[in-house]
Amino acid sequence: MTDHISAAGWQRTFELKSDRGASRAVMDVLLEQLGAHDWEPSDIFAIHLAAEEALVNAIIHGNKLDSTKKVHVDCRVSRDHVRIEITDEGQGFDPASVPDCTLEERLEAPSGRGVMLMRSFMxxxxxxxKGNSVVLEKSRAAAAG
Amino acid sequence: MPTHRRIDVSKVGDVTVVTFLDKKILDETGIQELGAELFSLVEQDNRRSLLLDFADVDFLSSAALGKLITLDRKVKSAQGRLKMCNIKPEILEVFQITKLNKVFDIRAGEAEAIAAF
Incomplete structure (x- = not known):
């Protein structure tokens, strides 16, 4: 894990074990960097939620908590743009196959909201x-709009 | 009275008021424990009027939403009532995006919520 800091911003890669709670190592640093780059609290909430959902998906649904598999994360934060790439070593999935959780008949389903929240907040x-890697991006201009 | 690790439980009249001990409800293990403690209020303690007060909660994940949905179902099937209050704007947005504001009875503050039981 090496920080790269330049005029363009901060960048770090992570390699996580497929353990419940492994996302913490990324989130603590990412949240610190978002604050350091003057992102608004509402944007930090949005990025936090989207990244957490994507990391949990990679660890639990992608790698299925297999201790031999890793989750690879690349985070880039600047004052006006955030990019987070999360790749697991699982079989991948088709995001279009996730049913719309806001349909009347799906409203009370206990799962299936993570991808929708990622789309809404980023x-x-x-x-x-393959469906085993996702890129999340948020631009400050869009965030302010 | 069972010991809870994730919630505080008090009573206001007939209403059981639940507050959360974690500001961030996102850790998978914590969410499993939270679910078990909430469900036990309905299934073991036979509470029928539940108010979840989110005043201390800054963040919750979709896995936590799943537990709230299951709790809502358990309360409804026991002919009970579940209400929620003091939800911060960012979390309210999560409920609105997922349209769970149509499923849950969400009130502004605790006094309004208790009066509505």
């Missing part, structure tokens, strides 16, 4: 073709 999210 400017852009994109999965790779």
């Amino acid at each position: 400017t852009r999210i994109a999965y790779n073709a």
